[in-house]
Structure formats: C-alpha cells, structure tokens
Amino acid sequence: MTINERQDELVEEFSMFDDWMEKYEYIIDLGKEVEGLEEPKKTEEFLVKGCQSRVWMIPAFSQGKLHFEADSDAIITKGIVGMVVRVLSDNTPAEILDADLYFVDKIGLREHLSPTRSNGLVSMIKKIKTYALIYSAKE
Amino acid sequence: MFLVQYSNMNTTPLNIDKIRKDFPVLHQEVNGYPLVYMDNAASAQKPQLVIDTISHYYSYEHSNIHRGVHHLSAEATVKYEAARKTIQEHINASFDHEVIFTKGTTDGINLIANGFRGILSSGDEVIISGLEHHSNIVPWQMLCEYTGATLRVIPINDIGEIILEEYESLVSERTKLVALNHVSNTLGTINPVKELIELAHKKGAPVLLDGAQALPHMKVDVQDLDCEFYAFSGHKLYGPTGIGVLYGKEEWLNKLPPYQGGGDMIKSVSFEKTTYNELPFKFEAGTPHIAGALGLKAALDYCNQPEIGFESIGQYEGELLDYAMKQFESEGLSGDMEFYGTSKNKASVISFLLKGVHPYDTGTILDKLGIAVRTGHHCTEPIMDRYEIPGTVRASFSFYNTFEEVDRLIEGLKRVKKMFG
Numbered sequence: 027m028t029i030n031e032r033q034d035e036l037v038e039e040f041s042m043f044d045d046w047m048e049k050y051e052y053i054i055d056l057g058k059e060v061e062g063l064e065e066p067k068k069t070e071e072f073l074v075k076g077c078q079s080r081v082w083m084i085p086a087f088s089q090g091k092l093h094f095e096a097d098s099d100a101i102i103t104k105g106i107v108g109m110v111v112r113v114l115s116d117n118t119p120a121e122i123l124d125a126d127l128y129f130v131d132k133i134g135l136r137e138h139l140s141p142t143r144s145n146g147l148v149s150m151i152k153k154i155k156t157y158a159l160i161y162s163a164k165e
Numbered sequence: 166m167f168l169v170q171y172s173n174m175n176t177t178p179l180n181i182d183k184i185r186k187d188f189p190v191l192h193q194e195v196n197g198y199p200l201v202y203m204d205n206a207a208s209a210q211k212p213q214l215v216i217d218t219i220s221h222y223y224s225y226e227h228s229n230i231h232r233g234v235h236h237l238s239a240e241a242t243v244k245y246e247a248a249r250k251t252i253q254e255h256i257n258a259s260f261d262h263e264v265i266f267t268k269g270t271t272d273g274i275n276l277i278a279n280g281f282r283g284i285l286s287s288g289d290e291v292i293i294s295g296l297e298h299h300s301n302i303v304p305w306q307m308l309c310e311y312t313g314a315t316l317r318v319i320p321i322n323d324i325g326e327i328i329l330e331e332y333e334s335l336v337s338e339r340t341k342l343v344a345l346n347h348v349s350n351t352l353g354t355i356n357p358v359k360e361l362i363e364l365a366h367k368k369g370a371p372v373l374l375d376g377a378q379a380l381p382h383m384k385v386d387v388q389d390l391d392c393e394f395y396a397f398s399g400h401k402l403y404g405p406t407g408i409g410v411l412y413g414k415e416e417w418l419n420k421l422p423p424y425q426g427g428g429d430m431i432k433s434v435s436f437e438k439t440t441y442n443e444l445p446f447k448f449e450a451g452t453p454h455i456a457g458a459l460g461l462k463a464a465l466d467y468c469n470q471p472e473i474g475f476e477s478i479g480q481y482e483g484e485l486l487d488y489a490m491k492q493f494e495s496e497g498l499s500g501d502m503e504f505y506g507t508s509k510n511k512a513s514v515i516s517f518l519l520k521g522v523h524p525y526d527t528g529t530i531l532d533k534l535g536i537a538v539r540t541g542h543h544c545t546e547p548i549m550d551r552y553e554i555p556g557t558v559r560a561s562f563s564f565y566n567t568f569e570e571v572d573r574l575i576e577g578l579k580r581v582k583k584m585f586g
C-alpha cells in the first residue's frame with residue numbers, strides 16, 4: 027500500500043464514528059495495541075522532545091526502506107504515534123520525504139498537530155523526515 | 166435546579182451569579198459544553214471593568230506620560246500615578262515610589278537578580294526552596310553563575326511544605342538573599358512567610374517573595390511581612406497581561422543600580438555623565454504599559470469593592486477546595502487519585518494524577534468536555550523530580566468558579582477513568 031492508501035484507510039476507519047468520544051475511544055484502543063518499546067530501548071537518544079508527553083522513536087534502515095518503532099507515555103499520543111508509524115513506516119526515504127500527512131486533519135485530530143500541544147507529535151514527524159533525508163542522501 | 170442547595174453552601178457574602186456576569190469570557194461553549202475555566206493559576210480572567218478601563222483609555226485618554234505639557238499627557242500621567250497609589254495602598258507599602266511597574270513577576274525577579282550582581286561575590290549564598298517556579302530559580306542561577314556565589318535549595322517534605330529545620334540550618338552569615346514563593350503555583354502550599362522572613366533577618370539576609378500566586382487569593386501587607394522585595398503579576402490578579410509590580414523597600418531600591426537604561430529613568434544625560442532619576446522612575450526605563458497599569462488598578466478596585474473583598478474571595482475559594490476534596494471522596498474517586506501538595510494551609514489549587522493515566526490524556530479528555538485545566542510540570546520541574554512524576558493535572562479555582570463546576574470536573578474525571586481504565 028502506498029502512503030496515501032494507508033492514510034485513506036485510516037480516514038475510512040474513523041468515518042464510522044460520529045462523535046468525539048467514540049473517536050477517542052478508538053485512538054485509545056489503537057494506543058493500547060501499539061506494542062511499544064521495551065524499557066531499555068527508551069533512551070535519551072531516541073526520545074523525541076515534547077513538553078508533556080514523551081515520544082520515543084527508533085528507526086531502522088534495510089533494503090532501501092525505513093522502518094520505525096515508536097512509543098509514548100500518554101495513551102492518546104501513543105495511539106496517534108501508532109497511526110503515523112502505520113502510515114510512514116516501511117517506505118523508501120524518498121516516499122517519506124514526499125508524504126503529505128493529511129489524515130490527522132481529516133480524522134479531526136488537527137489540534138494534536140498544533141505545536142502548543144507539546145505532545146511530541148510534531149517533533150516526531152519532523153524527526154522522521156530528517157531520518158528520511160539522511161538516508162536518502164546515503165543512497 | 167441545584168442553585169438553592171449550592172448557594173447554601175456558599176457561606177460568604179459573595180453573590181457568585183452576579184460576579185460571573187462581570188466576566189464575559191466565562192459565558193461561552195467549548196467543544197459543545199459550557200466552559201469550565203479551572204486554569205486560574207496560569208492566568209485569571211478579566212472582569213468587564215478591566216476591559217472597559219483599557220478600552221476607554223485607548224479610545225479617549227491615551228498619550229505618553231511624564232513628558233508632555235499638553236492636556237492628554239498630563240491626564241494620562243495622573244491616572245498612571247493614581248494606579249501606583251492604589252497598588253501602594255493595596256499592599257500597604259510605605260511610599261508609592263516603592264511600587265515599581267514591571268512586565269510581571271518574572272521581570273521583577275530579574276530586576277532584583279540583576280541588581281545583586283554588584284553585591285554578591287564568591288563565597289556568598291542565595292537561598293531558594295524546592296517549591297519555586299522556574300522564574301524564581303533561573304534568574305538566581307544566572308546571578309550565581311555571574312558572581313561565583315552558590316545557590317542553596319531548601320528541601321520540601323512529602324506534603325509539599327518547606328522543611329523549616331533544613332531552612333534554619335541553611336541560613337547563615339553567608340546568605341545574601343533569600344527568594345521564596347509566598348504560595349506555590351503547583352502545590353498550592355501557603356508558606357509561613359513571616360516566620361521565614363524573620364529567620365532570614367536574624368542572619369541579616371534580605372528576602373524577596375514571589376507573590377504571583379498569593380495576591381489573587383489574599384490581602385498582602387508588605388510592611389507587616391517586612392520583606393525587602395515582593396513581586397507579582399497583573400494577569401493572575403484579574404488584570405491585564407504585560408503588567409506587574411515589584412515592591413521594594415526604599416533603602417534597598419536606592420542601593421540597587423538601574424536595570425535598564427533609556428528614557429524616563431534619567432535625570433540628565435550627557436556623553437560624559439548621566440545621572441539617574443529617583444525612585445520609582447529609576448527602574449522604569451522607556452514608555453511603560455500605561456493601559457496595563459490602569460487595567461491593574463481597575464482589577465484591584467473591582468476586587469476591593471465592598472460586596473467582594475479578598476477576605477471573602479479567599480474564604481469562598483477555600484470552600485470550593487474543601488467541597489472538591491470531599492466530593493472526590495464521596496464520589497469514589499479518591500482511591501484512584503494521587504494528590505500532590507496536601508498542606509493544611511493551601512490555596513485553591515489541586516494537583517493530582519488519576520492513577521495509571523498520563524496527565525496529558527486526562528487533560529485532553531477534560532478539554533473535550535469543556536473543562537480547562539493545566540497539565541504538565543507547571544514550570545516547576547524540580548517539584549516533579551521530587552515526586553518522580555512527569556507532571557500533574559492541576560485544577561485551580563477562582564472566586565467565579567462554582568460548586569456546580571466542581572461537579573462537572575468530577576463527572577469529567579469519572580469519564581476519563583472509564584475511558585482509560
């Protein structure tokens with residue numbers, strides 16, 4: 027699936043819910059499903075600095091594709107982080123660099139992308155793009 | 166329908182319905198619910214009188230002060246100085262020139278920290294407490310770095326109080342300044358400041374109090390406290406942002422050098438020698454926040470009107486606090502909550518965590534329910550480290566909050582518990 031197909035799939039999943047409560051319950055469920063990282067892997071090196079909830083993200087590069095694992099200490103953030111990983115992970119650096127992440131907005135979670143939420147999500151996306159840039163230069 | 170029942174619980178003479186009408190911002194919906202504003206410790210809302218005063222000033226009265234012979238300038242000067250007078254009376258300073266207008270608490274603390282650069286040297290000590298806001302930590306760290314002095318920190322106990330014995334053993338002849346908050350923004354603790362000041366004075370050390378969280382809840386008398394400096398912010402006191410006050414004893418303010426150079430703070434300027442203006446102008450370089458000063462005066466006038474008054478404000482807020490704590494218990498929430506800052510002597514601030522739920526998650530869902538609380542470290546990271554937590558959820562009540570709103574908070578928390586449980 028392309029990045030956009032994955033985004034559309036998420037948007038479709040969320041279209042079933044018509045109130046914020048159900049939407050958040052689903053995000054919480056997604057958050058709980060994210061496997062997360064083992065404690066020793068949550069190091070300073072992989073910490074994405076956000077003020078309130080912390081996000082850890084570990085990249086791996088193999089066979090031309092970037093793979094990400096991520097975790098957060100807040101469940102809502104973890105759910106959203108999980109969605110970002112589901113959309114962006116296992117794509118080529120070039121695809122990731124080109125990606126326009128419209129799903130967050132379409133799902134109605136735009137507020138979580140505002141830098142004032144300080145939930146680490148904005149920084150996380152920036153970091154993913156930075157990794158993509160680094161690996162695309164290596165190719 | 167609950168009104169009768171609840172108004173009985175309010176034993177103060179405050180007419181809360183009437184007071185709420187004076188705060189236009191409260192009457193709006195957020196995410197489809199009537200707004201419940203419980204982030205007052207971060208910044209309080211403004212009564213119509215403050216808004217009107219500012220609007221009237223810019224509409225009909227604006228001009229620069231202290232410099233014009235013309236009518237508007239003279240009028241604006243009179244009003245600005247009248248604001249200073251109101252503040253002097255409110256905090257019972259000996260002179261109006263002991264009241265310096267600043268941008269806020271942070272600005273006032275930095276002014277003093279800067280002034281002490283010439284006073285401290287290596288071997289000297291500055292004492293703060295483990296309860297301080299970053300703005301009463303970082304300026305002193307910078308001062309110590311600059312002068313080679315040492316920063317000493319009084320530890321706090323489990324319920325969020327300064328440990329007096331530790332303080333006593335820290336103050337010494339080396340102590341050149343003690344800087345403490347009057348009321349903790351994160352834990353609500355009201356410090357026994359009179360006692361703390363007396364102890365410092367015994368060793369000859371001056372004391373600065375950060376009163377950002379005290380002024381909104383209580384009447385403060387700087388002469389009675391006998392502190393050398395007292396800083397607070399207008400915006401937490403139902404006044405405008407960008408204005409604050411630094412009180413200082415005359416002899417100390419005279420001793421300190423000016424903070425910033427510029428217009429208004431000079432007596433005469435030549436390239437050879439500039440002489441500084443006297444107090445308070447020595448510390449008010451440049452065109453000040455005139456509208457802010459007028460707005461702050463309006464906020465104090467509003468609170469000091471006979472039907473309100475800080476005594477009733479404090480008492481009513483205490484009733485809200487007691488009610489909330491009681492309801493957490495009787496609604497079966499207490500067992501799922503961890504409270505931080507449980508001193509007997511505290512302001513209407515409740516810092517807590519729902520067990521197993523990240524404060525960000527709690528705050529996000531409460532916001533969806535129209536309830537504004539603060540989540541995070543509240544600019545007091547050392548307190549979070551002390552309790553080994555990433556942050557808390559903080560609900561802080563003001564005198565326009567109601568018992569019904571406390572119920573909304575409790576319903577909201579039940580909802581959060583269910584969602585994350």
Ligand SMILES: Cc1ncc(COP(=O)(O)O)c(C=O)c1O
Nearest residue numbers: 269270271298300350375377398
């Ligand atoms: C105890 C305390 N001190 C200082 C400050 C800083 O105030 P301001 O940002 O208005 O300068 C605050 C505000 O958050 C506070 O709560």
